Amino acid sequence: MTIFIAIYITLLGLTLGSFFNVVGLRIPAGESLLHPPSKCPKCGTRLTPLDLIPVLSYLLSGGKCRHCGTRVSPVYPLGEAVTGLLFLVMYLKFGLTLEGVTGLLLVSLAVIITVSDLRYMLIPDKVLLFFTPVFLVLVLFVPEARLWDHLLGALSGGGVLLLLALFGGMGMGDVKLFALLGWIIGWPNVIVAFFMACALGASVGGILQVLGRVERKQPVPFGPFLALGAILSLLFGPDIIGAYLSFIG
Template sequence: MTITIAIYITLLGLILGSFYNVVALRVPAGESLSHPPSHCTGCGTRLKARDLVPVFSWLFSRGRCRHCGAKVSVLYPLGELATGLLFLWSYLEFGLTVRGLTAVVLASLAVIVTVADLKYMLIPNKVLLFFAPLLLVLTLLNADGPVWLYLLGAVVGGGGIFLFAWFGGMGMGDVKLFALLGLVVGFPGVLLAFLTACLLGTLVGGTLQLTGTVKRGQPVPFGPWLAVGALLAYGYGSQIISGYLSLIH
């Protein structure tokens, strides 16, 4: 039964991941989610069912449109695969519980934000406003400590990033995103999430500069790393923090 549920949840994640790509790529551009229907951005040809199978359609077409040969962004299969795997992780780690549902919603936000930020260097307000009430309710239902610790996580998360934004290091989208993520992971989980994001951002950004993929001084999206840090803190924050404290005592 567990295997059946795991397969179902993974497939659901792959399918929703395809929709999340649409949200991430259309909302920042001010486009409708339903019109026009899925189409090739190169030739405008409307895509058929065989072109819309998550991950596999991209692989079978070798990352190109079947009609005009235009390249299809790798963000599409990566967004779908990431959603499927994160849904599976949520189920295996937390089961069919409120905590598991919270992980699913958090993962959904992470995927949409990541794709949008990588594509446009923008985190849409509409996406954050949609997820904010969902995550607030789930956090209140799922709280395993005083509610004020979660509110403190939001304040520390948003306030901390705001300082960087004030000096031009980040955008206000990052501020609002991390305030919401801080609400979910609470305090001190928000500190772990931020440190993880900084570490990953520095490593990846430095590697991209060394390889010449990005130029020195060129802005690099930070939203994806904030999302990864929050997922890590949500899933394993207590164990990591407890392990660290045991080492210094």
């Protein structure tokens, strides 16, 4: 039974990943999620169900529009594949529990804001406002969740980035996002998430500079790294903290 549930969760992630791409691209642009239907941005041809199969449509078409041959951005199938994979990981880690649901929703939020931040350098308030009340309530019902730890996670996460924002090193979207992420993963996991986000952001930014993709001091979206740091911390935070304490002890 477990393997069938795992397959279902993965397929669900792949399918929702396609929708999350649409949300991340349309919400910041002030567009409807329903109209107009998905179409090729080059030739304007409306996409059929055959064009909308997560990942598979991209592979079968060779990464091109079937109608005009224009190359399709790999961001679309990548978002779908990552969502499916992370949904599977959350299920394998937490099972069908409230913690598992929290993990799936965290992945959903992460994918949407990643698409948005990479495309527009923006983390939409509408997205955060949609997820915030869900997480506020959900965390309260997670077994063994300590309210103080989650509150401290939100205050410390948002507070640290607010200080950086005051000195011009961070956007307010990142501040609000990390406050929410801090509430989700709690204290002290938020510390792990912050340092992992900084390490990943610095590494990727350095690589992009070496490759000539970004210039020195050019802003790089930080939201995706905050989200990834939170996901990794939710999955492995206690293990990382325990290993660190054992090392210094």
